[in-house]
Each structure stands twice: as structure tokens, then as C-alpha cells.
Amino acid sequence: MTYRQRMSLFAVMDSVIVLTAIFFSRFLVTASFYIVTIPILVSSIVLLISHHFYSLKFKLYKKAWEYASVEELLIIFKSVTLSILTAGLVQQLINHDIYFRVLVVTWLLNILLIGGSRFCWRILGNFVLNKANNKKRTLIIGAGSAGIMVARQLKRSNEAELLPVGFIDDDSRKMNLDILGIPVLGRVSEIENIVRLQNIDHIIIAIPSLKKRELNVIFNECVKTKVKTQYLPMIEDLITGKVSINQFRDVKVEDLLGRDPVELDIESISEYIKDKIILVTGAGGSIGSEICRQISNFAPKKLLLLGHGENSIYSVDLELRNTFSNSSIEFIPIIGDLKDLNKMMTIMKNFQPDVVYHAAAHKHVPLMEEYPEEAVKNNLIGTVNLAKAASSYKVGTFVMISTDKAVNPTSVMGATKRLAEMMIQYFDTVSETKFVTVRFGNVLESRGSVVPLFKKQIENGGPVTVTHPDMVRYFMTIPEASRLVIQAGALSKGGEIFVLDMGEPLKIVDLAKKLIKLSGYKDDEIDIIFTGIRPGEKLYEELLKKEEGYEQQIYPNIYIGKRSLIYVNEIEDIITNYLIFDKEDLKRRLLDLANNRMMDHALLGASF
Incomplete structure (x- = not known):
């Protein structure tokens, strides 16, 4: 009308x-x-x-x-x-x-x-x-202002496929009340029973201010119901009009980390990035490319995209040029190999970067067990070459990305990253450049992460393969990992190992079950099979060695680990002779040195 x-x-x-x-x-x-x-x-x-x-x-x-x-x-x-x-x-x-x-x-x-x-x-x-024919009976979790807005919108909309039939809320004052003609049926702990009794087809979590840990608790209750669960958009997006109140999104696996993401200290980061020349190695990778995206928001003068794979560097360069087409940032793609010391020296000489983010690395544990010499060349020699070049041309800050697998390593990949950490700390003692390391756990959705593998297996109808039912890992998102790296550069004074407090580790099998649920399947529709621990893997990872401990918290959820012994001469010996060692001998030497089992020499100096 x-x-x-x-x-x-x-x-x-x-x-x-x-x-x-x-x-x-x-x-x-x-x-x-x-x-x-x-x-x-x-x-x-x-x-x-x-x-x-x-x-x-x-x-x-x-x-x-x-x-x-x-x-x-x-x-x-x-x-x-x-x-x-x-x-x-x-x-x-x-x-x-x-x-x-x-x-x-x-x-x-x-x-x-x-x-x-x-x-x-x-x-x-x-x-x-507004007839309710063929509409899905919907349970709204949260009888606050957001939940009421959702219920009102769904009731008034002719196009909505959802029919609100009940609220869930832990506020005892709301128990048994009717809000907009919709009853408050019970608490979060009663979700499973209420869904069964009310024949619920859909669940909406309508608490935009919910913390990640609280969301995880609620979602774990929803998982038991085998009913599709969606989440109200962030309150900021609702206020700014990016999304409407009835545009729900699926719960994502990163929502279930059980902690709130690390936020940036914008002011301190802007001071050391704005109008500066920034070099990112591994810029075509999942972490490196996200670092480039976030750095670009702080208007550097030049952003150097260094990588070995031409296709990935071309893609991220094209993306950044399109996204930041209205900025004055000069994006410079560079194809180069970290193992080429002369090339690294040339890059530093020609561009004189102020900050280097070293994200390039071999990180696939089983592959590096098979080819330990490649791990040495890329993770250790490549890092040393880049650090030497940065030191020679007086780069202001050098940030290396490491991994929790470098703590008490049982794999070649972890051992080479631990030795690279030692060398970064060594260079900090002999150089005007500030050298720091950032260490974190598994990164969701990154190349080599279990999440893309699980998603592909689920898309193919299963089974989902998990190595061991008791295996646990620390997880963080790609943006969160990149923010930590950028923040570490702003906080660094030189020689630190920065560690993110990543909350409680997640069981891999639980992660697989949640991904199956998030993909719209029931537990019995996708099988999970256990394949056994692969060479070099551990049941659990650590973020700091016992002797490193937590020295201090310098930023919310970011800690500095204590310095440990550095074996420069022994590392130099491996770099010089790794090609003459057989595979097993090289693996043994790497693991012994990374785990402090070769303590013949302390830090005496080196010929680097």
C-alpha cells in the first residue's frame, strides 16, 4: 500500500x-x-x-x-x-x-x-x-537489547526465514517472562534440552559484546544440539550501518579461541612506520602478506615485498596497489632468495630499509624431517644472511618471526628456528640494529595449518584426519599474529623474545569437531580417524623454555622471555659443514644444539 x-x-x-x-x-x-x-x-x-x-x-x-x-x-x-x-x-x-x-x-x-x-x-x-509457514523455529540466546532487536526484526520481516520462539538468558530476573510475546525459556546450560523440547531448527547468539571465552562456553552447549548456530554481527558494525540487525554470520573457528584478540597501540606503531621504508620477507605468504596489509594502514613511504615465489609476490603486490590506490605508498616487489647473501646485501644497500619483518621460513614439520638440509639453508642460513645485511646497512629494527616449535624442539623445523633465534639475539649484541624475535603458536588458516586441511576434508565428505586424540596446540588468527609482529617492533629495545599469552591450548580433535559442526554437518556424518604422530611432532607445544620463564608483561597479553645461552661457534660449525653431514647426523646435531645438549662453548664470538 x-x-x-x-x-x-x-x-x-x-x-x-x-x-x-x-x-x-x-x-x-x-x-x-x-x-x-x-x-x-x-x-x-x-x-x-x-x-x-x-x-x-x-x-x-x-x-x-x-x-x-x-x-x-x-x-x-x-x-x-x-x-x-x-x-x-x-x-x-x-x-x-x-x-x-x-x-x-x-x-x-x-x-x-x-x-x-x-x-x-x-x-x-x-x-x-507475515505468516509463519515454512519458517525455521529459532532460539535467541540473549534477552538483552540486542536480542530483543533481533526478535522484533524477525517478527516484523516478511522475508525472514526465521521465527523466534524463545529466548535463552542467564539473568534470573528474566526467567519465565514474555518479551514481545516470546518466552524466556531457560539458561545457557539448558540449551540442549530446550532445543529438543521446542523442536528448534536454528540458534542465534545475540550478544554482540560477548567475550571470546564466554562465546566458546555458549557455542560448546550449542554444539550438543546439532542445530545450525549463527552469531549477531559486532556491535560496531551494527552502529556504523555496515550490517543490519538481521544479517547474521556463522560462528567462525577464530571466535572459539577462548580469549580476546590483541589490539594494537596505534600511536607507538605509527611513529616507527609512518613515512619509513619497510621490508617484509616472505611477503607472499599468509603471515607476510597480512603484515603488509596492516603496515599499509600506517602509511609507510615504501613497502618492499621480498619473496622467492613470483606468483605470490605478484598477487600481494597487485592486491595492495588496488586496496591502497589512493595512498602515496610505493610498493616495490622483489624476487630474491635469502640464501643469496650478495642479493640481500644489494637490497639493503639500494633501499636502506628502516624496519625489516622476517616472515620467510620453511615450516612444514614432516617435510623438514625428510629434508633437514633445506631447513638449515632457509631457516638458519637465510636468517643469518638477512641479519648480516641488515646490520651492515644499519637497519633500525629487525623483527624475526619464530614459532612455539622452537621451544624444546623435537623437530628439525623447530630446531632450526631455535638456532635462528639464538643468532638474532647474538646479532643484537654486536650490531647497532635492534634485533628481536616474536614467538607464537599455530596460525589459523595459514598455509600448512590444520584448518585448511580439515575444511578440504570436510568438503570432500571426510574423513577428517587427526594424528592423536590428545594432541593440543596454541592457536591464533592471521591478523592477530601479524599485529603481534608489528607491535613487537614498536616495543622492542633489542634482544627480546616476545611471546603472546595465547590462553589455553585447544585439542586438535575438538577443533576438528567444531569445524565439522560449523560446516553444517552432524558428528555422525563426518568421520574422524587418528593417523598417529608424525616424525618430529609433539603432543603439546610450549611458548617458553623453563629457564626463559616470563620476565615481564610489557603490553596486554604480550610478555618478554628471559635470555638463554647462545652457542654461536657451534651454529657456525653447522652452517659451514651441514652439507657433509648425513641426514640423521645433521638432525641429531640440530636437535642437540637447540636443546642445549652441546654445551662445550658459551658465547665467545664468531666469524660472521
């Missing part, structure tokens, strides 16, 4: 109500059929004119009554009351008398009939125009 049609309909309806109400009031007050008198006729005309005047003034006819609330009722109250007062004033002027009882009854009838007509219109919209 068009606006003009709606306005005409309500205007005619109100006219009939106003004109007849005063005559009916006269009959009720006098109990006589002699109701048509000159004063009553004049009063009816005055009431009609004044009612429409005040209705237009207060925009009564512009209201969408399908969404009416207390505000609309107040407008009716004001319009009717002022029109009655106007009629009383006219009676006093003309007749020198006011029909108080008639006007009071007329006021009551107008409020009842005009308000009732709007209420009937809303009922018509809710129950006739």
Missing part, C-alpha cells in the same frame, strides 16, 4: 471515529436519543478539524504502524487530548458552557477506537501478512 493510500485510509477512519464518538458520548451521558443539537454539531466539526490539524502536526499519519511502539501511542494521546481541549474552548466561547462529561467520554472513546484501529492494523500485519 502506497503512502497516499495509507494516509487516506487512516484519515477517513479517524474522521468516522471522531464524528460518531461525540454523538455516542452524548447518548451515553444523557441516556436520550435527542443527541443532534447545535452545540454538539459545532463540537463535532471542531473536533474533526482540530484532530486532523494535530495529527498532521505530530505526523500521526506518517507512522508505520507495523513497527509501532510507545512513541506512537503518545502521539495519539497528544492529538486526541489537544483536540478535546480545543472543542471545550470553543464550547466555552460559543455557549459559555462546557459539556465536561460528554467531552471526557468522547476522549476515552477516541483513545480507545483510534488506538485500537492501529493495534488491529499491527495484528493484521503480524499474523496475516
Whole structure:
């Protein structure tokens, strides 16, 4: 119905109500059929004119009554009351008398009939125009303001496929109440039973301010129901209008880390990146490319994208140029190999970077067990070459990305990263450059992470392969890992190993189960099989060695580990002779040195 049609309909309806109400009031007050008198006729005309005047003034006819609330009722109250007062004033002027009882009854009838007509219109919209056929019975978790907005929107929307039938809330004051005609059915701990009793088809978590740990608790209860679960968008997105209240998103695996993400200290980062020359190695990788994206937000003068794979460097360069086309940042793609010392020296000499983020590395544990010499060349020699070049050309800050697998390593990959950490700490003692290391756990969705593997296996109908039922890992998101790296550069004084407090580790098998659930499958539809621990893997990872400990927290959830012994001479020996060692001997030497089992020499110096 068009606006003009709606306005005409309500205007005619109100006219009939106003004109007849005063005559009916006269009959009720006098109990006589002699109701048509000159004063009553004049009063009816005055009431009609004044009612429409005040209705237009207060925009009564512009209201969408399908969404009416207390505000609309107040407008009716004001319009009717002022029109009655106007009629009383006219009676006093003309007749020198006011029909108080008639006007009071007329006021009551107008409020009842005009308000009732709007209420009937809303009922018509809710129950006739907006039928619940084929809609999914939906349970809303959270009976706060956001949950009520969701329920109201779903009830009013003709297009919505969801029908709210109940709330879940742990607030005891809301138990057994009806909100918008929808009952509060119970607490979070009762979700499984309520879903079964109410035949729920869909669950919406409508608490935008929910912390990750609390979301994890709620989602674990939802998982038991085998019902699709979605999450209300962030409150910031709702306020800014990026999304509407009925645009729900699926719960993502990163929502289930059980902690809130690390936020950046924008001011300190801006100081050391803005208008500076930044070099990122491994810029085509999942971590390196995200570092590039986030750094670009701080307007560096130049961003050097160094990588070995031409396709990945080309892709990230093209993406950054498109995304930041309105900025003055100069993006410079560079194809080069960290093992080429002369190339690294040339890059440092030609571009004179202020900050280096070293994200390039071999990180696949089983592959590096098979080819330990490649791990040495890329993870250790490549890092040393880059550090030497940075030191020679007086780079301001050098940030190396390491891994929790470098702590008490049982794999070649972890051992080479641990030895690279030692060399970074060594270079900090002999160079004007500030050398620091950032250490964190597994990165969700990164190349080589279990999450993309699990998703692919689920897409193919299973089975999902997990190495061991008791295997646990620390997890963080790609943006979170990149933020930690950038923040570490701003906080560094030189020689530190920065560690993120990553909360509680997750069982890999639990992660697999949650991914199956998030993909819309039930537990019995996708099998999980255990394949056994692979060479070099551990059941659990650590973020710091025992002797490193937590020295101090310098930023929320970011700690500095204590320095440990560095074996530069022994590392130099491996770098010099790794090609003459057989595979098993090389693996043994790497692991012994990384685990401090070769303690013949302390830090005495080196020929680097």
C-alpha cells in the first residue's frame, strides 16, 4: 500500500471515529436519543478539524504502524487530548458552557477506537501478512537489547526465514517472562534440552559484546544440539550501518579461541612506520602478506615485498596497489632468495630499509624431517644472511618471526628456528640494529595449518584426519599474529623474545569437531580417524623454555622471555659443514644444539 493510500485510509477512519464518538458520548451521558443539537454539531466539526490539524502536526499519519511502539501511542494521546481541549474552548466561547462529561467520554472513546484501529492494523500485519509457514523455529540466546532487536526484526520481516520462539538468558530476573510475546525459556546450560523440547531448527547468539571465552562456553552447549548456530554481527558494525540487525554470520573457528584478540597501540606503531621504508620477507605468504596489509594502514613511504615465489609476490603486490590506490605508498616487489647473501646485501644497500619483518621460513614439520638440509639453508642460513645485511646497512629494527616449535624442539623445523633465534639475539649484541624475535603458536588458516586441511576434508565428505586424540596446540588468527609482529617492533629495545599469552591450548580433535559442526554437518556424518604422530611432532607445544620463564608483561597479553645461552661457534660449525653431514647426523646435531645438549662453548664470538 502506497503512502497516499495509507494516509487516506487512516484519515477517513479517524474522521468516522471522531464524528460518531461525540454523538455516542452524548447518548451515553444523557441516556436520550435527542443527541443532534447545535452545540454538539459545532463540537463535532471542531473536533474533526482540530484532530486532523494535530495529527498532521505530530505526523500521526506518517507512522508505520507495523513497527509501532510507545512513541506512537503518545502521539495519539497528544492529538486526541489537544483536540478535546480545543472543542471545550470553543464550547466555552460559543455557549459559555462546557459539556465536561460528554467531552471526557468522547476522549476515552477516541483513545480507545483510534488506538485500537492501529493495534488491529499491527495484528493484521503480524499474523496475516507475515505468516509463519515454512519458517525455521529459532532460539535467541540473549534477552538483552540486542536480542530483543533481533526478535522484533524477525517478527516484523516478511522475508525472514526465521521465527523466534524463545529466548535463552542467564539473568534470573528474566526467567519465565514474555518479551514481545516470546518466552524466556531457560539458561545457557539448558540449551540442549530446550532445543529438543521446542523442536528448534536454528540458534542465534545475540550478544554482540560477548567475550571470546564466554562465546566458546555458549557455542560448546550449542554444539550438543546439532542445530545450525549463527552469531549477531559486532556491535560496531551494527552502529556504523555496515550490517543490519538481521544479517547474521556463522560462528567462525577464530571466535572459539577462548580469549580476546590483541589490539594494537596505534600511536607507538605509527611513529616507527609512518613515512619509513619497510621490508617484509616472505611477503607472499599468509603471515607476510597480512603484515603488509596492516603496515599499509600506517602509511609507510615504501613497502618492499621480498619473496622467492613470483606468483605470490605478484598477487600481494597487485592486491595492495588496488586496496591502497589512493595512498602515496610505493610498493616495490622483489624476487630474491635469502640464501643469496650478495642479493640481500644489494637490497639493503639500494633501499636502506628502516624496519625489516622476517616472515620467510620453511615450516612444514614432516617435510623438514625428510629434508633437514633445506631447513638449515632457509631457516638458519637465510636468517643469518638477512641479519648480516641488515646490520651492515644499519637497519633500525629487525623483527624475526619464530614459532612455539622452537621451544624444546623435537623437530628439525623447530630446531632450526631455535638456532635462528639464538643468532638474532647474538646479532643484537654486536650490531647497532635492534634485533628481536616474536614467538607464537599455530596460525589459523595459514598455509600448512590444520584448518585448511580439515575444511578440504570436510568438503570432500571426510574423513577428517587427526594424528592423536590428545594432541593440543596454541592457536591464533592471521591478523592477530601479524599485529603481534608489528607491535613487537614498536616495543622492542633489542634482544627480546616476545611471546603472546595465547590462553589455553585447544585439542586438535575438538577443533576438528567444531569445524565439522560449523560446516553444517552432524558428528555422525563426518568421520574422524587418528593417523598417529608424525616424525618430529609433539603432543603439546610450549611458548617458553623453563629457564626463559616470563620476565615481564610489557603490553596486554604480550610478555618478554628471559635470555638463554647462545652457542654461536657451534651454529657456525653447522652452517659451514651441514652439507657433509648425513641426514640423521645433521638432525641429531640440530636437535642437540637447540636443546642445549652441546654445551662445550658459551658465547665467545664468531666469524660472521
